[in-house]
Amino acid sequence: MSRMKRIYDWFEQRLQIEGPVREAVLHKVPRNTASWWYVFGSAAFTLLILQVVTGILLALVYVPSAAQAWESLNVLNHQIPLGWFLRAVHAWGSNFMVAVVFIHMAQVFLFGAYKFPRELTWTVGVFLLLLTLGMAFSGQVLRFDQDAYWGLGIGVFIMARVPLIGGQLVHLLLGGPIIAGATLSRFFTLHVFIIPGTLLFLAAVHIWMVLKLGVNEWPMPGRVVHRETYIAEYNKLAHDDGIPFVPGAFWKDLVFSGAVLAAVFVCALVLGPSGPGGQPDPSIIQTVPKPDFPFLWIYSVLSFLPPSLETPFILIAPIAMIAGLLAVPFVASEGEKSWHRRPVAVLALTTVAVAWAVFTHLGMYTPWSPHMNAWSGDPIPVRYLREATPLVRQGAVIFESKQCRNCHQIGGHGGERGPALDDIATRMTPDQMRFKVVTGGGNMPAFGKNLSPPEIEALVAFLETLHPANEPPAADAAQRAIETGGGAPPPVGGHSY
């Protein structure tokens, strides 16, 4: 007996682990589950381990103190050799993990894998998703910079809307009256102990159930799940047309996990760590806070809600979404698994995916946010002011100095909160402009109190010139009729409103 074998036996005699491992490794899975579609779960777990390892390494240096966290991150970035790289791997690992977990969930949903007897696996998976998002959010707070500060502020304001106990919840969340040292300690505890501990435990439960219940078979149209017969059918399938999990299916898991890790490293190398951004000093208000990628869609949704829906939506929507996810396997625990026979499921998934993509995309360039510096930074294009009368020029100055530009684009620059004004004169008559400027309406504040009548006249004179050369400005038909001597019918096809 070789020396290695003797050592192995010495341990095996005490650990007795060979049996269970062999069983797990060699258990048969239906042949066609050895597919590239089935690799996301294991990749998510690999990323979790990567996050644990890099997280521990970062914790060697990071200081969870409101006074020093930001500096310690800068030390990591700039003074400790390859500290930036570890931060980058941790940040990109987080992005990838959120993405892979979502893809895994979408795939499981599409393949009907949550049906009997795997309902609980799905339920645990929903909590794993929530915990992953919890990690992403608390991680963003630990990157204690301006975005973290104000992003957490948004969380606080959402909490505060809970009826009756909102105030108490805020105190609990912050560990005090404001975002400060106690808050960071709390989020450190959440991010480093509570959430990852729960995450690892639930991931173990999740994987245990996958091993016990078997990998979901490839859905076939017509192969319907019945509670009474499914287990026997599955066992027969795995037995008759099955292959041992290792190596048949597992090699793809390994290759994909390796590829994902490589992608994380490449992103980290090329794109670097995220932040830290500005100092976490609330008195520095020249900031445009923005959440991390996984939460951009929430940021967008929050800016589109009408004020009256705000509180009900913020409070009900998350609960409804989570309840909906948890209900999935209990509403549809039997029946067809194939997407060919589940149009509602496919439609629901597509809708969610498209909505998510649209909102995330909007969240990336935030058309609803005023451009705070546009009024002083973006000049009026010269072509709009050539041959302009003094009054028109004065109007252009007022347009800039009254910050109209922060919300309205001209010449492709400026905010996008309101419409671009390059051809406003074709859409509004001078009277309509005057009315809108003075009284506001919709998303436009009223400027009546801030502009003197001459200023309004100048501004409108400027706006009146904003129309393409070949398109006449809009005119009030009645007025035109009076001006042209009365009685004349309004010109057909004019831009009168």
Next chain:
Amino acid sequence: MNPDERSDNPEKASTGPEAGAAREQASERDGPAAVSRRWLLLKAGIALNGLVGVAMAIPIIRYLLWPVRKDAAYNSWVSLGRTSEFPVGETRLANFRTPWTRPWDGQTDHVPCYVRREGSAQFTVFAINCAHLGCPVRWFPQSQLFMCPCHGGVYYADGSRASGPPERGLFTYPHRITGGNLEIDAGQMPTLSNTAKLTNIATPGEEEGCSCRG
């Protein structure tokens, strides 16, 4: 289950061909259905641990709930400086140190707010936080508007809502003037659920002086 078997002493038969049967008897006697001293003792053990657990949970919950306190425990009057620092008719950014701090709070206890002085003794002090979701609003004196960088909330000079997602105007702090100093009652992040909610947003006519703490 045979009561005679149950009374057998399993130790007697722990070896030999009858060992299997004896073990079975023993396990029957220890099965959950049986009433025995061992089961009673086990239950006693569980009860003891439950009791100790509850006894420990009380201080732990008390410890965890520590930050949940009355507003008065966090708030107090802080000075924003001499009233003369705020010109009449203007809105200025001011900073104060929040009253409730820890040594490791760093810069986070430097809280900004806007002071609007309408007349020699008429002030309104606005929170920096947008009433929508708390982002820091910026004051633009030229257009007399507060604009929020987050979701495009806009407020007029008097703090009332002009446009965007906020459902209400800016939060205000209760204020007073003592010995030429402008003081505000501050200490918490103003949100829809603490005292800020009770504060009337002054329309230009009926300004401040409200007993905002209800």
